[in-house]
Amino acid sequence: MPPSDGMISRKTVLKAAAALGVAPLLIGGGVALAREQAGSGQAPGLTPDCHDGDDPTIEQIEGPYFKPNSPLRSSMVNDGPGTRLTVSGYVFGRACLPISGVLLDFWQADDGGNYDNVGFTFRGHQFTDANGAYKLDTIVPGLYPGRTRHLHVKVQAPGRSILTTQLYFPGEPRNNTDTIYDPRLLMNVRQNGQVREASFDFVLDVPQTPGTPSPTPTPTATPTGGPTTPPSGTWAPGKAYNAGDRVTYSGVSYVCLQAHTSMVGWEPPNVPALWQRS
Ligand SMILES: [Fe+2]
Numbered sequence: 001m002p003p004s005d006g007m008i009s010r011k012t013v014l015k016a017a018a019a020l021g022v023a024p025l026l027i028g029g030g031v032a033l034a035r036e037q038a039g040s041g042q043a044p045g046l047t048p049d050c051h052d053g054d055d056p057t058i059e060q061i062e063g064p065y066f067k068p069n070s071p072l073r074s075s076m077v078n079d080g081p082g083t084r085l086t087v088s089g090y091v092f093g094r095a096c097l098p099i100s101g102v103l104l105d106f107w108q109a110d111d112g113g114n115y116d117n118v119g120f121t122f123r124g125h126q127f128t129d130a131n132g133a134y135k136l137d138t139i140v141p142g143l144y145p146g147r148t149r150h151l152h153v154k155v156q157a158p159g160r161s162i163l164t165t166q167l168y169f170p171g172e173p174r175n176n177t178d179t180i181y182d183p184r185l186l187m188n189v190r191q192n193g194q195v196r197e198a199s200f201d202f203v204l205d206v207p208q209t210p211g212t213p214s215p216t217p218t219p220t221a222t223p224t225g226g227p228t229t230p231p232s233g234t235w236a237p238g239k240a241y242n243a244g245d246r247v248t249y250s251g252v253s254y255v256c257l258q259a260h261t262s263m264v265g266w267e268p269p270n271v272p273a274l275w276q277r278s
Contacts, residue, residue, distance in 0.1 A: 066152065082140060233249040
């Protein structure tokens with residue numbers, strides 16, 4: 001659907017409803033999100049930066065430093081050096097409805113521009129909450145040769161394919177010379193005391209029916225296991241699985257790649273980020 005003049009998008013309403021924080025001091029320009037304008041005694045403004053039918057968030061290369069099995073956590077902060085950074089926002093589908101239970105797997109360089117390829121420093125995954133929101137506590141990633149400042153992330157709605165992309169910071173000199181950089185992936189960033197607060201909303205290529213009251217994942221028919229094999233096995237929704245756990249589903253064995261609590265729509269064949277056929 002094309003953007004509709006004079007009509008408030010669902011995303012805008014959601015942002016206004018979720019408004020919190022203090023008046024923003026934006027770094028390097030950018031559009032203030034409505035939720036950043038509350039707390040100042042003013043009604044949050046409307047932010048017409050998303051309409052039903054918005055283009056999905058673009059993909060970018062994974063790069064050489066992704067590794068599976070990141071820990072389930074929303075904070076990657078440790079005792080090391082670095083400027084504190086929060087990254088928050090929502091994950092939407094094509095109709096600007098938020099999606100709950102979306103897997104976000106972040107990885108980034110440390111303050112010195114190095115990736116931890118042995119352990120899981122500055123690696124972590126989380127799921128959007130019932131409102132489709134996420135929040136990451138971390139530090140500003142350091143620079144390393146050949147790249148501008150960036151975060152890596154994989155985003156996957158239940159039963160959908162993985163979006164691999166990167167997020168960027170406004171006002172970075174290297175944004176002008178990094179050939180991978182794309183301004184469509186710029187975060188809004190403001191300074192709040194000692195903490196840099198960034199926001200970014202993902203739009204996934206997930207079809208949605210406008211007017212649907214609940215954005216929760218719909219159960220997905222899983223065709224694996226052959227047409228005569230009904231879905232069955234040891235996998236069950238609502239269970240806490242750890243990396244390395246093994247289950248069967250429709251006669252196929254899977255090993256768990258990342259700790260998570262299972263849910264309908266997250267059946268092993270649907271979520272390659274969580275379950276690997278074994
Ligand atoms: Fe990187």
